[in-house]
Amino acid sequence: MSTEKDKNKAVITVVGCDAVGIIAKISALLAEEGVNINDITQTILDDIFTMIMLVDLKGAKSEMKALSDKLDKVGEEIGVSIRIQHTDLFYAMHRI
Template sequence: MKKEGKDLAIVLVVGEDQTGIVAQVADFLWKENINIEDINQKIMQGVFVMTMLVDMAGARSDVGVVGPKLEKLGEKIGLSIQIQHHKIFEVMHRV
């Protein structure tokens, strides 16, 4: 979804809570020149859940390239990390 020159996407991180999750994901996004617009995190019955609204407008790569890199980071730190364009996320979660 493009909004005011932005190319928004949703990053979802799920897994066992551990130190440094936010830092590692934020560091990855920073290196890819992806801006974090909003972030929400919660521990639900011992499971860490974080959603991020990110702006891909200045990113070095598109979602198709960033997605597998995030999945690889997730595997490295024992988490599930996914990214979807904001528009796809909205359509999939429409009630």
């Protein structure tokens, strides 16, 4: 599994009420920022919209902090909580 570890990848999680255009708005921001989406899973858990994206930051125009701030802003507009975290963190916590 360690081969999947990549220094430039991050996980974006989106949690909140379902609404029109959540994926569109977030994808638009990521495209503008030069962030490539590798994978998306999306589901409705207990009426709560939950989306997990695996993204590649290789070509990203902004640093993690700036990107996170921009995602926060989009999240506020749509009314969902968006969080971006480096993949290393998930591998550290969940893989021996």
